[in-house]
Amino acid sequence: MILKPGHVFARDAEWSALSRFAESTAPSTRLGVVSGRRRQGKTYLLNALTEALGGFYFVAADDTETEGLRRFGEALAFRSGGGGQYHFDNWDQALDRLYATVQDGVIVIDEFPYLAKASPVLPSLFQRALDPGGTARRSAAKLLLCGSAMSVMGGLLAGNAPLRGRASLELVVNPMDYLTAARFWGCEHDHELAVLLHAVIGGTPAYRHELVYSDAPSSREEFDDWVVRTVLNPMVPIFREARYLLAEETDIRDPALYHAVLGAIASGHNTRGGIAGYLGRPSTHIGHPLTVLEDSHLITREQDAFASGRFVYRIAEPLITFYESVMRRTWSFLERGLAEQAWAASRSGFLSQVVGPHFEELCREFTIRSSLELFGELPAQVSSGTVPDPSSRKSIQVDVAALTSGEPGRPARLLALGEAKWGKVMGLRHLDRLRRARDLLAVRKYDTEGTRLICYGGAGFDDDLRTAAAADGRIVLVDLPRLYGQAS
Template identity: 55%
Template sequence: MVAKPGHIFDRDWEWEALTSFATGAQAEVAFGVVSGRRRQGKTFLLKNLAEALGGFYFEATEGTEIELLRLFGMALARHTGSPVGYPFADWRDALTFFFSLPRDRPMPLIIDEFPYLMKANPALPSILKQEIDLRGRTHGGTSNARVLICGSALSVMGKILAGQAPLRGRARLELVVQSLPYRDAAEFWGVSDDPRLAAMLHAIVGGTPAYRDEFVLGDRPTSAEDFDGWVVRTVLDRRTSLFREGRYLLAEESDIRDPALYHSVLSAVAEGNNTWGGIAGHIGYKSSDIAHPLNVLEGCGLLVKEKDAFRSGRTRYRIAEPLITFYQAIMRPEWTDLGLGLGEEVWRRSRQRFLSKVMGPHFETLCREYALRYGREHFGEGGIGEIAAGTVADPAAKTQIDVDVAVLGPAYPGEPRTIRSLGEAKWDKVMGLRHLERLRRARDLLSAKGYDTSGTALACYSGAGFDGDLRAEARKDPAVLLVDLPMLYGQA
């Protein structure tokens, strides 16, 4: 094992995966792919990997093929100590030299932002595949290079190993660098001792590591009381990098040709219109006309499509990056005044909107993540097959019951689906018996439909607490689970 540098927060699993790949004892070349949304720390990890193991790192930029070949040759020259850049004739020539670098030991050879190279030469994956095969096990393993390609363009990176792509079946490592889990993000920002502040902060910056230092220069809210001031002096301040980040995240995606349409789609979702028809109606399009933008945003990793837990064929869309939700719901409608430096005034009139349009839905997402990562001890034995929101029809009342956190067991053919838990989440409301009774009603309706609810936990998630009657009922009924903010953040 290669010790992880002390300045890398968390990422133990990712570091172990990268170093195991880069130091593997196999005699032949090995190939791996690293991907993930922007700002998650992929480049940071890979640069540290190259430094720790004496490897080669090259970060591509947008440019022509000739220019990129020249830059690649100059980077290789710096790595080998040559006083002049290598004048490669083409990429095959460059890769032949590239693979010859490691001689007596495994060495990571890293190409970051690989999609830029593919854009300049779409045949590059085929050339790379041929060069890997020439040095693979079937040809006697003539190179012990550990080649890693990396990129943030998820729509491009997702196709590199898919279907009939040239490099399919060649990768020994496929690592997706995700955002930090919400508890780790709270620790990273130094707010883990204040769960309310941690949850509100996560609703804006999520688990994206880059936002803490590079984008706000290390400015962190000191308490829940300082949260409003922090929002005004950072994300709503036109002088900070974070101010325009919500716009840039969309602009950086190469597959997006009409930004106005995509902003409108994201705005619709941020407003709570999370179904196909709701999005279409909000932006004034026919449902058939929004298939392409939805697919593109999903492919870019900016939108997530989630199935309804109990209604087959119904899906909801959720914005994957909290900062985009904040931008669409709070900043975009007020862009003129924000551009004039009126952030404090904008926040005063937008704070309630933040609680309803941003914080409420985000809290539900946090509760589903809690159930996934930390809630298994509450749900009895057996695995988890799915965690999602769901809708339960109540024919007698001619209404439907929304379940914010439905935890289902694995689906086995011929067996009733087990429901581990049904949960309701409220950020700013004290929860009482009526919320519990709604969950009990949903449980009974689902039992009548053939689900196994014999061990279903009924979970109330609240950011504001629970009244005395609900707490008393939880003490009497072991099936009732109350999750407040301290429990959500592992403090209870």
């Protein structure tokens, strides 16, 4: 494998995939597609790969076709070492010259959706070049098409798209997981700070340096000041980043509507009916915005663990949740430089509406990562769920539910039920809720014989709950040190 440069933090799996693709000698290995939302480090990775192997790197811009061809000709002429500029009348000519000029290494075309927008025929031209007898066969170079517009990149290899079946690599560069992000920010031993930071900026690498002047809080006590001087500061680039994330998606033509949908989800109205009711619209009117946001990887859809027809939507980018829950509501104050006042008014809502749900998401991720340790097997589903309680005419909201797949003639096994609390010390009342949910699910014919009851406590557990857990191995306590892979 090509040695990963020391300046590339983590991303071992992504680098390994790129290396295998670039070093492959198979004649059919000629095209790779790399996608991911902006600021995830795609360009950083591909630049490092090009420097290691040689080749050609071109970053597209939002140009007309003529302007794109002109800039491409300039870059290719510079790569050839001859100076000047190649003049192309169309992309057929440009691709012929590309593969005649670049004979080995990698060809990276970054922000490819811009080129495809101005020249919709371009994917078909690449298909023809890559097919047997095409111009790409004259060169040993591998082609990597890269882009941040997720809906466009996802369509390159889908359905009847021209490039379907041609790619040997389809790599999505996702945000870093919460454990890696804590190491990246240097707070892997300050677990409370790690959760708070991740609830604001998630695992996006660029939010650590470029967009905040490499400003990072050194302790939990400094977190509030850091929020005020960076994320809520109009003079710091990250201030408007959440708005830009939405504006960059080409399929989003009515930003106000999409912000309203995201705002509804951020405020806890995360079912289709709940979103529609919050917006005062029929549910049929929000189907398209939800689909576009999901295709853009800005939201995810999760099936309720215990109701097959019920789905909940979650915002995939923590910074958008923070913007919708905190910044959008106090925007007029923030633009006037009143960040301290805005944060003072928003901080309690931040803890309940942002950190609380985000902590639940981290607990679900922990459960997936630790499933072999917890259950000795891999669950088929880990999600939240709703359990109706007929006696109280209410429902019990289960933050974490882990289930196996149901086998023919046998009920699905319930591996675990979990409750997560960020700011409250957990006690027996939380355990009793889980016990009640387990008993109700047993009545519904779930196999609950070995079900573990897990309490995830951001603020810890009282003595009674610790005593109960010590007496029953099926009761599991997960505190912040355990969440971050350290012994409690």
